[in-house]
Amino acid sequence: xxKIIACDLDxxxxxxxxxxxxxxxxxxxxxxxxxxxxxxxxxxxxxxxxAQLKALGTFDAAGEYVISFNGGAITENKNHQLLHFAGIPxxxxxxFYRRGLNYDICVHVYTKEKVYAYNFFDNEKDYVAGRxxxxxxxxxxxxxxxxxxxxxxLYANTNxxxxxxxxxxxxxxxxxVDVSYSSNRYLEFNKRGVNKGSGLRKLAEILGVDMxxxxxxxxxxxxxxxxxxxxxxxxVANVVEGMRGDCDYICENDCENSAVxxxxxxxxFS
Numbered sequence: 001x002x003k004i005i006a007c008d009l010d011x012x013x014x015x016x017x018x019x020x021x022x023x024x025x026x027x028x029x030x031x032x033x034x035x036x037x038x039x040x041x042x043x044x045x046x047x048x049x050x051a052q053l054k055a056l057g058t059f060d061a062a063g064e065y066v067i068s069f070n071g072g073a074i075t076e077n078k079n080h081q082l083l084h085f086a087g088i089p090x091x092x093x094x095x096f097y098r099r100g101l102n103y104d105i106c107v108h109v110y111t112k113e114k115v116y117a118y119n120f121f122d123n124e125k126d127y128v129a130g131r132x133x134x135x136x137x138x139x140x141x142x143x144x145x146x147x148x149x150x151x152x153x154l155y156a157n158t159n160x161x162x163x164x165x166x167x168x169x170x171x172x173x174x175x176x177v178d179v180s181y182s183s184n185r186y187l188e189f190n191k192r193g194v195n196k197g198s199g200l201r202k203l204a205e206i207l208g209v210d211m212x213x214x215x216x217x218x219x220x221x222x223x224x225x226x227x228x229x230x231x232x233x234x235x236v237a238n239v240v241e242g243m244r245g246d247c248d249y250i251c252e253n254d255c256e257n258s259a260v261x262x263x264x265x266x267x268x269f270s
Contacts, residue, residue, distance in 0.1 A: 003209045003266060005031070006041040006067060006200045006226055007053060008218040010131065010183055011255050012236050013040070018130045020055050023258040027265065028056055039203065041067040041196050043222055045151070046075045047113055053077060067206075069110060069151040069179060069195035070088045070190050070222055071199025074206070084202050085112070088177070089153045095173055096153040096189055097142050103166055106156040108134070111148050124156050125187065154188040156196055163187040182222040184240070198224030217263055218243075219255065220222050234263050 007013050013020060015017035027119075028038045038056070042049055046068040053059035053066070062078040074084040093109055097118070102176030107118045117124070120136040128134050157163055160181065167179055167187055178190040196216070204211055216223065216230035219239045228246055235247035236259035244250060254257040 001213060002215050002231065003213045004037045004039055004204060004207070005217065005264070006039045006196070006198070006203075006230065006267075007216075007260060008196075008220070008223045009040055009044070009049065010105045011044045011219045011238060012217055012223070013078065013255070013260050014052070015256050020052065021258045021261070023261045025055060025057075027269075030266065031268065033223070036268055037065065037207070039065050039067055039200075041066075041071075041199065041216070041218075041223075041226060043070045043154075043186070043188060044117065044132050045069055045110060045112070046073055046080055049116070065197040065203060067196060067203060069194075070178075070182075070188060071194050071225075071231045072151040072190055072204075073112070074199060074203050082112075083206060084199075085149070085151075086191050087149050088189070088191050090146055090148075090150055092140055092173070092177070093145070093150040093153050096170075099170060099173070100153075100155055101140060103155065104157065104162075105166070108154045108156065108167045109142060110151045110153070111145065112151065116142070116145070123158065124185075127183075132214060152188060152190045152194075154186045156185055157187075158185045160184055165257060180222040180224075182220045184220065186222075188222060196223055197226040197227075197229035200226045200229060215263065228244060230269060236260075 046066050058064040064077040098257045106124045109116045115134045116137045117134045162164045176192045212231040214230045215232045216226035217234045236251045237254035250261040253262045
């Protein structure tokens with residue numbers, strides 16, 4: 001019997017207009033009758049998905065959880081209670097920031113509470129609008145963040161081949177880093193061993209749930225670790241081609257057509 005459904009947000013649960021379908025909201029709410037936890041699992045910070053939690057009716061609710069920062073944090077929704085956190089050293093974040101200045105990218109730096117962006121070009125502003133609040137910065141360094149806990153850094157460019165080239169050039173400094181890709185526009189750097197799969201395993205441990213009783217749903221490479229680790233790994237119809245072979249089930253529906261409801265009805269309600 002499945003006990004946890006960990007679900008990516010962007011391009012999985014959320015439609016292109018950044019909303020959740022009424023069908024998905026109805027079926028996710030009904031999961032409570034079956035004793036199943038629905039857990040958003042996002043690359044974004046836990047403070048930035050309150051709108052989605054409100055839409056799902058789990059905002060500030062006890063006994064409801066979020067995996068955020070690609071597994072860098074696990075929180076209980078009530079008062080955003082932090083249960084687990086794993087970030088990167090300031091010196092490493094500073095190095096990624098400095099190296100990023102040499103490329104045609106937008107650089108994001110995530111702290112627990114805020115996201116900072118350098119070279120915040122219009123296409124990126126349009127993409128994050130309605131998803132999270134970002135503070136644009138113009139400094140060539142991030143000395144102002146020294147002493148703060150930094151969760152991750154990422155590079156943004158819609159040319160994924162270009163991002164892969166950058167990742168190859170940075171191999172000398174990514175030995176202690178988990179490297180992933182998301183939304184067909186992000187190259188992400190988390191602490192080594194920190195990913196959505198490890199986040200799901202940690203939450204399952206906290207809740208006393210066997211991993212075979214978990215489902216993970218996603219669409220892109222930063223979801224791959226949890227899709228592989230879960231008892232049932234699901235790709236929505238719009239899942240990237242390179243991940244299809246790692247999914248136990250591929251939905252007939254995509255993010256625009258309530259793919260999450262398809263999973264719930266097929267594997268929980270049936």
